[in-house]
Amino acid sequence: MTYVVTENCIACKYTDCVEVCPVDCFxxxxxxxxxxPDECIDCGVCEPECPADAIRPDTEPDMAKWVEFNRKYAERWPVITLKKDPLPTAQEMDGKPGKMTLFSEAAGEGS
Structure with missing residues (x-):
């Protein structure tokens, strides 16, 4: 099993989860x-830290696409280990459907 980040993270990007991760797989x-997904040790400590409820176990239905999505971008982007402020749109966008159209392939700064 692994955990993955899902669509609700888009345009929110809360980073509470990264500081509790013992293996720095964000x-x-x-x-x-x-x-x-190949670095996650399935400890689950990140899931309850996400204010947007965007982190889910891959054992839930329809998570295979999110496993591959997370793998694809984790291999392109820098690691992040320190909490940062969420995006300015976080509260407004939390829980809104159809956020894939807002997704950016651009890398962040990492930490």
Missing amino acids: YEGENFLAIH
């Missing part, structure tokens, strides 16, 4: 975080 995009 990677930062411009408006999204990704978990490298």
